[in-house]
Amino acid sequence: MKTADILRSFLGLGRRNNGRTDFSALFSSFRDVLSSHNRAVEEIADMADKLSGDYIFDVNYIRPSYEHLRQAVSDAVKGFDAFTDDSYPQLSSAFYRIDNEIVRLIHDVPAAAAALVVHLEDITWDMERLVGGKGLHLAEVKNGSGLSVPSGFAVTAKAYTDFMRHNRLDEAAARLRSAAATEEDLAALRMMILQGEFPHPLSDALAAGLSRLRKGCGRPCFLAVRSSAVGEDSEFSFAGQFTSVLQVPAETDQLKQAYRQVIAGIFTQKAVAYLERLGLGPGDVRMPVCCLLMVDARSSGVVYTSDPSGSADALVISSSWGLGEPVVEGSVETDHIVVRKAAVPQVVSRRIGRKSSFEKGASSGGTETVGTPAGMTDQLSLEDDEIIRLAKQAISLETYFRRPLDIEWAIDRSGRLFILQARPLRTGKNGGRKTAAASALQGFTILMKDKGSVVQRGAAAGRVFVAKGPDSLDSFPRGGVLVARHDSSEFVRVMPYASAIITDTGSATSHMAALCREFRVPTVINAGDATRLLASGGEVTVVAGDDGTVGVYEGIVREVLDQPSGASMEDLYEFRRQRYLLRYISPLFLIDPLADEFRPERCRTLHDVLRFIHEKSVMHLVERARSGSRGRRAVQLSLPVPAGIMAVDMGGGLDIGEGRKKASIGEVVSVPLRALLEGLTLPGVWHADMVSLTAHDFVGSMMRMPDIVNDAENFTENNFAVITREYMSLSLRFGYHFTVIDCYCSDLMRNNHLYFRFGGGATDMAKRSRRVDLISFILKEFGFSVLVRGDLITARLANVTREDMERILDQLGRLLAYTRQLDALLHDDSRVELYARRFLEGDYSLSK
């Protein structure tokens, strides 16, 4: 007998089937669990709100706030363990694991006894500070999505610290104040790093790591050795800022030398300028390094899963022969392929670039640029079936990471596709700033019109500076308009001071393009002959329009200029540091209770822990009710719509006779459930006709594909309302949408509360986020405080009268019925407001 059982038996609580006393005690502890749960959710929402950028806080804010939250979650976990008779012992382990990580971050304590080398397959989600952003993302691709990633390992932040300390370089790095660091200071430090010795444990760890890699290689193998800074590939792109060393023979000495080169790469002017822009000094970086087996690439390139200058329904592939470095550096012409996202992706356009040379790995190590054999120069570097395979993998990765991505890939000589990197894509939208009013531009001399492609929209003015080479950047004037032949990530050195950038050639998928979007510098590439048309020293106004149009005008047209955006809160180190904690607190990853990963050990955040508690508490109660001797406690609701809801009456929620298996809506006397059902079943709101879902709509989903039409039997196992006269805890699953409502509705206004959570969806991300916009728009109209994260909505309402609560529940019922299929119709942003307004006006038609 478990301890909890003994205790229960001692206290006379008994186990199941003991009748009403047992059940009311059970319900009381259920309410206790949910009450702690709700308190914790409130704390999370409050913390997310305070750290949203809408508040000024100080460094002392986070500690007491987190202490409150931790107490509430701890109470919920303890209550849950008692309530479920310790059925899920792993949940408290998960809670302590997450709590430890947060406390460590708050107190800035480095991970204890950290490993020096971690193989990709051993990297877990909570190792970012150890293995860096790139290592973490690749491990997630490999271990989470199941796509092919080359084998490899991360040399950790601990290894970096050990290496720097061993060579007494840590203090030298910390002394470098970025603004004052001269090229001489930096060069001296780089030299010392390149001559640095490895501490023995690190040497041993590298040798052991290589030995494990070589076992799976089976041929002379080479490594790609790259930086993997914390935050790299997630919050900040770090695109092209640090050094990569390719085709490194997989031998310890060569790896060590490559490692030194990558570490030294932090201390270049380019990297330091980038770090400075982010509010970091060179001494603040503890750089993990990623070592991957080189792919013997026949073709490589980049995919943007959303067209940064166009439709979110299309993805863009840049591809060339050989290794991918020249593609991401934008230094070669590439094939440019646009693919429409669909169940079977469709190629919309192919533009073949003239690929006169390509980069390949040399057999003795290192890379070399060679001429493209005749006949291949103007040949597409991808076969049709490879384009489709690549598009499908890109779409599934976008779904996995739940956001548009910038993916680097390679196809080897036997046609195998590898993902080399996946990072969030910044889409170059104008951040809400106003763009040009066409009328103000009339009368100004046009220097360049409708040439090139916009990679970052905006309007800016300044003196033209035509760059002659990297060295000439030293004389770049503040506020200048940089004009250059080719794009280059070297330009990051002047990006903080550049008002706009225009290049003759370039790629929308290059590092420079990513950086321009990150820093919101209006940028036009592929303008052809901008270096000829625009003369150094002349004042110009550059308009990179929202619609992709380009105009360069003589003189400064103040009326059209964007307001100076200045720095953003995200640029403040302390702000970012405190917000970083939220990633262990507020995101919700455990959404689908029917999915395999709905397990305590998969909890990544405190919100996940709470979600698990809520779901399993309800299920526990329902199971106990079903197996109860009185049987009638769990009854099916007979409704005019096939919502398939089972009501579990804990007292006073239903007015039905003994032994009944079904209850009609008229027999529901639970105030909150009755009000919700009134709305849910209102004639005209629940549409029986199936909205046409194209295969395209399902593409975004990697979930199973149940019929989204009204199959009542499918839902009866999933939809539950635990009720009393004044209380309702409702869990609903309609198709792909998951909804949780927890509500108390009585005559005592101060006791009334409503907690609403909504997530999931079958259609692609864009439509899902439109649905989120629509629902949060409507909820705000009803007075909810709404928190939106990804495609998940959490909304709260308290202190309202019973009458108001009933009215709002009625509206919520309508909203659930109405939005069941709506996301399939939300083809563009304008529809959001259209359908929201219709709903608020009581028009529930789904017609276009």
Added chain:
Amino acid sequence: MKHSIMVIDDEKIVGDMARLSLEQDGFEVETFLSGEPALARLQHKRFDVVVTDLKMRGIDGMEVLRTVRSLYPETKVIMITAFANLDTAIEALRGDVHDFFPKPIKIRELKASIRRAIGADVAAT
């Protein structure tokens, strides 16, 4: 002419966040990490609004308030503090402050308070 705001707080993040958000609205902002240099600056320049932390080492918010009152009776003072309780609020209000905010401070409310202080409804410039 731009309205000028002085922000004094011994936490750098407070001054940085205040500067970022107020500059976006067209205010001219100077930030200080303690009372001493702020008072020295006040000898040379008048600000439309002074936003100061109440509890600071050395010269505290009340002393800043007294100095501002004697030098520029028309300058409005907004007091902020991490240790919000009734006593500090009463003390601050007795010293004739324009407004009083416990941290974290909602930026929108701070901006609205500053606009009231300078007698502007919307525009800052």
